[in-house]
Amino acid sequence: MDELTALVTAENARRVFEPGEQGVKSATFTIEANTSVAIVGPSGSGKTTLLSMLGMLETPTGGKLDILGRDALSVSPRAVAHARRAEISFIFQAFHLIPHLTVEENVTLGLHRQEEKKVPRQAQVAAHLAALGLTNHSDAYPRTLSGGEQQRVAIARALVREPRLLLCDEPTGNLDSANGAIVVDALLSSVSPTTAVVIVTHDEELAARCMRRIRVKDGLAESVVS
Ligand SMILES: Nc1ncnc2c1ncn2[C@@H]1O[C@H](COP(=O)(O)OP(=O)(O)OP(=O)(O)O)[C@@H](O)[C@H]1O
Ligand SMILES: [Mg+2]
Numbered sequence: 001m002d003e004l005t006a007l008v009t010a011e012n013a014r015r016v017f018e019p020g021e022q023g024v025k026s027a028t029f030t031i032e033a034n035t036s037v038a039i040v041g042p043s044g045s046g047k048t049t050l051l052s053m054l055g056m057l058e059t060p061t062g063g064k065l066d067i068l069g070r071d072a073l074s075v076s077p078r079a080v081a082h083a084r085r086a087e088i089s090f091i092f093q094a095f096h097l098i099p100h101l102t103v104e105e106n107v108t109l110g111l112h113r114q115e116e117k118k119v120p121r122q123a124q125v126a127a128h129l130a131a132l133g134l135t136n137h138s139d140a141y142p143r144t145l146s147g148g149e150q151q152r153v154a155i156a157r158a159l160v161r162e163p164r165l166l167l168c169d170e171p172t173g174n175l176d177s178a179n180g181a182i183v184v185d186a187l188l189s190s191v192s193p194t195t196a197v198v199i200v201t202h203d204e205e206l207a208a209r210c211m212r213r214i215r216v217k218d219g220l221a222e223s224v225v226s
Contacts, residue, residue: 012063025219038207041216089163095154097142110157
């Protein structure tokens with residue numbers, strides 16, 4: 001498995017909705033392990049749709065898309081569920097925290113049973129809370145946090161599971177520059193020889209810090225030299 005350097009291979013992959021709706025018309029690129037990738041492009045160009053395809057939330061309607069060794073066009077719901085539990089984390093634009101759980105409990109939700117053995121879970125959660133500047137808010141409930149703080153909790157929850165593929169939709173969209181920098185550092189430093197992070201962003205500074213760039217325009221997605 002560690003020999004698999006291409007985590008994602010897309011060849012003319014599409015996700016078309018109703019006729020006339022654009023979605024993603026064609027995506028061709030490779031995402032290798034040990035890389036950070038920015039997905040950039042105008043509003044409505046297909047970035048979120050593309051990210052949803054990479055997270056196996058949207059099934060392609062044509063072309064080829066291989067994600068972590070699975071064919072996204074024919075993968076079974078069970079295999080999708082497994083991949084999303086064990087290998088893929090998604091940071092949504094809306095952060096979906098559980099309101100009646102504390103910050104620490106929300107982040108702990110990111111872990112699943114198999115991972116509990118590696119490092120004691122409390123230590124693992126605490127390390128991620130610290131990295132995102134949330135230690136003082138561990139026992140707080142989401143409603144008592146600012147939007148930016150909530151976003152950082154969602155990011156800690158996604159990072160704590162150490163996914164092979166970390167998919168983020170505008171992770172710094174709600175943040176000021178100081179908190180944006182904390183988040184970007186945490187996301188980029190999570191990249192390892194077996195993992196990649198993919199970030200949809202309108203933030204040129206963030207895109208410039210990523211190693212690779214995929215440009216989406218009018219539903220067409222391809223790698224560009226940044
Ligand atoms: N479920 C859907 N059904 C029909 N059309 C859709 C659906 N999801 C997205 N689209 C269409 O596909 C296009 C791309 O949408 P998408 O959300 O991927 O854009 P985006 O690049 O993420 O934009 P933004 O930067 O504003 O978030 C839009 O024209 C949108 O209307
Ligand atoms: Mg979007």
